[in-house]
Amino acid sequence: MTFNLKKIIKHLILLIFLFIMLGPFLWLISTSLKEFGDVFNYPPEIIPKTISWQNFERVFTSFSLVRYFLNSIFVTFVRTLGTLLTSSLAAYAFARLKFPGRDKIFILYLATLMIPFQVVMIPLFIIMKYFGWVDSYQALILPGVFNALGVFLLRQFFISLPKSLEESAFIDGASYFVIFSRIILPLAKPGLATLSVLSFLWSWNDFLWPLIIIDSDTMNTITLAISKFQGYYFTEWNLLMAATLIALLPTIIVYICAQNYFVEGIAASGTKY
Amino acid sequence: MLLYKKLGQNDLERKQAIAGYLFILPNLIGFFIFVFVPLIASFILSFFSWDLVNEPTYVGLENFKMMFSRPLFCKTLLNTIYYTFGVVPLTIILGLFLAVLVNNTKKNFVYKFSFFMPYLIPMVGAALIWQSIYMPNFGILVYLLDKIGINSPQWLSDPNWAMPAIIIMSVWKSIGFTFIVLLAGLQGIPARYYEAARIDGASPIQQFFKITVPLLTPTIFFAVVISMIDSFKVFDQAFILTKGGPADATKTLVYYIYTQGFEYFRMGYASSIGWFLLIIIFTITVFQFIYQRKWVSYDL
Numbered sequence: 001m002t003f004n005l006k007k008i009i010k011h012l013i014l015l016i017f018l019f020i021m022l023g024p025f026l027w028l029i030s031t032s033l034k035e036f037g038d039v040f041n042y043p044p045e046i047i048p049k050t051i052s053w054q055n056f057e058r059v060f061t062s063f064s065l066v067r068y069f070l071n072s073i074f075v076t077f078v079r080t081l082g083t084l085l086t087s088s089l090a091a092y093a094f095a096r097l098k099f100p101g102r103d104k105i106f107i108l109y110l111a112t113l114m115i116p117f118q119v120v121m122i123p124l125f126i127i128m129k130y131f132g133w134v135d136s137y138q139a140l141i142l143p144g145v146f147n148a149l150g151v152f153l154l155r156q157f158f159i160s161l162p163k164s165l166e167e168s169a170f171i172d173g174a175s176y177f178v179i180f181s182r183i184i185l186p187l188a189k190p191g192l193a194t195l196s197v198l199s200f201l202w203s204w205n206d207f208l209w210p211l212i213i214i215d216s217d218t219m220n221t222i223t224l225a226i227s228k229f230q231g232y233y234f235t236e237w238n239l240l241m242a243a244t245l246i247a248l249l250p251t252i253i254v255y256i257c258a259q260n261y262f263v264e265g266i267a268a269s270g271t272k273y
Numbered sequence: 274m275l276l277y278k279k280l281g282q283n284d285l286e287r288k289q290a291i292a293g294y295l296f297i298l299p300n301l302i303g304f305f306i307f308v309f310v311p312l313i314a315s316f317i318l319s320f321f322s323w324d325l326v327n328e329p330t331y332v333g334l335e336n337f338k339m340m341f342s343r344p345l346f347c348k349t350l351l352n353t354i355y356y357t358f359g360v361v362p363l364t365i366i367l368g369l370f371l372a373v374l375v376n377n378t379k380k381n382f383v384y385k386f387s388f389f390m391p392y393l394i395p396m397v398g399a400a401l402i403w404q405s406i407y408m409p410n411f412g413i414l415v416y417l418l419d420k421i422g423i424n425s426p427q428w429l430s431d432p433n434w435a436m437p438a439i440i441i442m443s444v445w446k447s448i449g450f451t452f453i454v455l456l457a458g459l460q461g462i463p464a465r466y467y468e469a470a471r472i473d474g475a476s477p478i479q480q481f482f483k484i485t486v487p488l489l490t491p492t493i494f495f496a497v498v499i500s501m502i503d504s505f506k507v508f509d510q511a512f513i514l515t516k517g518g519p520a521d522a523t524k525t526l527v528y529y530i531y532t533q534g535f536e537y538f539r540m541g542y543a544s545s546i547g548w549f550l551l552i553i554i555f556t557i558t559v560f561q562f563i564y565q566r567k568w569v570s571y572d573l
Contacts, residue, residue, distance in 0.1 A: 014374055014384055021387050024445065027413055028402045040411045090300035099293035100280065105301070112308050114558050116506050118527050119547040122534050123314035124307065126325070146303035176292040205395040207509050208527075212535055223397045227513060230401065237405050248398040255393050259386070262393065263453055 032056075032241035039237045055242040063232075065243065067218060068225040072250075075140045075221060076203040082145035083199045084192055091154035092180050096166070106155075109148040117208070125212055139213045140221065144203055150195050153265075157191030158184060194265040197258050204251060222247045319545035324538045336545035346546070348521055349529040352436065356525065357504035359440035360447070364500055365493065367444065368451030373485065375452075376459045385456070392449030400513035403442040404429070407514075429515050432522040439510050439523055446510075447503070451496045458492030459485070498561045502554050526550055 026046065031039065032055055034048040041049075059065050093099070094106050124143055125134075133139040165187075166179050174182070185192070210224040220228065226240075226247045233240045255262055280290040319336055323329035340346050371388055375381045391399060406414050407428040418425040428438040462485065470480050486493075508527040511517055517524035517532075526546065534543030 010374055010378065014371075014378065017371060018384060018387050021391060021445070021448075024391070024399075024402045024406060027406060031405055042411055043416050044411065044413045086300040086303060090297040093293045093296035097289050097293035097296065098281075098286070099290035102293065105297065108309075109304070112304075112312070114502070114554055115308070115312060116502075116547075116550060116554055118506060118508075118530055119315055119544075119551045120308065120311035122530075122540055122544050122547060123311035123318060125535075126314070126540065127306070127311065129325075142303065143307045146300060146307050148304070148308075151300060176289070176296070180296070201393060205397075207395065207397050207512075208531070211512075212531075223395045226401060227397050230404075230513065237408070240401060241405060244398045244401045248394040251393045251395065252390065255390065263385075263389065263457075266392075266450065266453060 028241050028245055031237050032245045034238045036236060036238055039235075052238065055238050056246070059229075059239050059243045059246070063225070063229070063243075064218070065222075065225070065246065068220045068222045069246070071137075071140075071220060072204060072222040075137060076200055078137075079141045079144045079203045080196055080199040082141065083147065083150050084195060086145060087147075087150035087195065088154050088185065088188070088192065089180070090151045091158055092184055094151065094155045095158035096163075096184075097176065109151055112148045113152065121209065121212060128213060134213060135215045135219055137219075140210060140219075143209065144199075144206070147202075150199065153195055153198075154188065154191055157188055161187050190261075193258065193261045197254065197261045198265045200254060201251065201262075315544045315547055318541050319548050321541040323540040325540060326538075329541070332541065336542045337549075339542065340546060340549065345521065345524070346529060349524045349526050352522070352524060353505055353507065353526045355436055356440060356443075356507050357501060359437070360443050360504050360507075361497060361500045363440070363444045364448050364451045365497055368448050368496070369455050369489075369493070371448070371452050372455040372459055373481070376456060385453075388452050389449040391446050392453075394446075396446065396509035397513055399446045400442065400510045403438075403445075404514055407438055430519055432520045435515050435519060435523045439507075439514055442514070443507070443510055447500070451500060454496045454499075455489065455492055458489050461492075462488045494561070498557060501557055505550060505553055505557075 030046050030048060033051045033053070034045075034055075035050050035052045038045065038049050094102065094109075128134050128139045131138075161184065165183050169179050169183055205223060206221070207223050207227065210221045211227070214220060214224060226243050229240055229243050233243075277287060280287040318329075320331060320333060321329040322332045322335070371384075375384050375388070378384065406412055409415065409427050409430065414428070415425040426434040428434050466484050466488070467480055470484055475483065506527055507525045508531065511523045511525050511528050512531075515523045517528050527550070530543050530546045530550070533539045533546065
């Protein structure tokens with residue numbers, strides 16, 4: 001009897017927290033479906049009086065939301081691909097190949113792990129200006145490609161793989177690149193998937209860098225765009241929430257599809273993106 | 274030729290060394306341009322005064338002196354510390370509480386999934402959602418507080434409540450991180466310790482403080498350090514929710530760097546604050562290395 005009571009209390013507490021954690025999402029969905037006139041109703045309604053799907057239509061037609069969305073997809077995709085490619089190559093060398101200076105270079109990589117982006121953003125902006133890349137896709141993509149964490153994560157993963165397969169391939173005369181691309185990469189799929197979801201998050205949720213480097217409207221990423229909507233819509237919370245919902249939907253969809261990689265990636269690397 | 278000899282004892286080793294350099298080259302070049310050079314440049318810039326238009330002028334330590342003589346800098350530093358000491362303890366304690374509860378629950382998928390979800394959405398999105406929650410007069414929070422008989426403050430427009438509002442929002446957003454890290458730590462504690470404790474008649478509370486907490490300290494410590502470093506970099510929430518206001522009550526260090534650099538174009542001064550931030554983060558990291566062994570019990 002007491003056992004059951006404990007169980008009930010435990011679930012009750014968990015349900016209260018569940019409500020607190022999901023409540024803002026409910027509020028987001030509810031507000032995004034309200035008519036403008038109902039946004040300021042008091043007491044606030046969780047289920048809108050009239051459901052206004054036109055809100056979504058309006059944010060798509062009155063602003064180039066599709067364009068911003070595609071910008072984000074393009075930037076995220078290229079950035080993730082670039083991270084995977086360059087990090088896995090470097091990580092393989094750090095994990096398996098011997099060359100003079102290897103450990104020193106690796107320590108240099110590790111040392112930069114703790115450097116906050118906010119320290120380098122000013123010279124980075126100046127470098128971009130010098131290259132003539134302000135307000136460009138290159139500027140959005142390239143600085144994010146080269147992060148030490150990606151190299152570090154994959155190196156740890158490669159080290160954990162058994163060496164025997166590579167050794168037999170090497171005796172058969174395979175080149176390092178063939179070993180890397182035919183043996184290591186297929187075995188490293190879980191590691192690559194973890195890095196992909198992390199890179200996706202870093203890129204999709206990035207705000208400060210796009211805010212600095214993007215000027216023109218057509219170059220907005222979706223996160224930058226919704227921050228600007230705040231100024232345009234002002235009190236039209238229903239539209240602002242509709243746009244916000246669209247902006248964060250991909251992160252939730254990818255999370256649902258690749259839940260374990262998110263959890264492992266973030267728990268193992270201890271990264272706050 | 275001499276350089277080639279240095280690469281290894283024989284051709285096989287040299288071949289491997291060349292392959293090694295070629296493999297790291299693409300990443301190293303990018304790393305050099307986008308990380309290493311900016312880092313050095315930012316250090317050098319912090320001794321200069323530069324508005325991007327005129328020639329940079331060397332000012333020595335002037336930027337660093339100026340920093341501490343400016344009330345706004347001191348205020349942003351204090352605000353950032355306020356934020357950190359609000360968010361870190363709350364996320365750790367609540368994250369630990371939830372992790373323990375969820376770890377003791379069999380069908381916990383829905384809880385795990387939901388508690389982690391806010392952590393993954395863009396901070397900008399989270400801030401916008403909370404802005405509508407904090408909405409004065411009509412907002413859901415005002416209503417809920419009113420229901421339980423609390424007179425709601427004017428959250429974001431009250432200098433005393435704006436920072437707590439940002440802290441509450443950020444705790445909601447980042448509790449998923451401490452929760453998931455601590456849950457992974459809890460799952461690493463072997464069940465046999467608890468079995469042994471139960472046989473010896475230890476109460477659940479005794480078990481928590483005598484088994485869970487000591488064995489979890491490495492993980493808690495890790496979560497604290499990462500959360501602290503992250504908190505010192507707070508920007509997005511303040512930018513979206515309050516624009517640093519009211520009366521600079523929510524202007525943070527990074528916000529200050531942003532305005533000095535990209536609104537007033539004081540590139541040198543902004544860089545020097547960036548290095549100040551780096552020193553704080555470096556200190557936390559060094560502290561972690563030194564005190565890890567003292568505070569944390571690894572022995573089982």
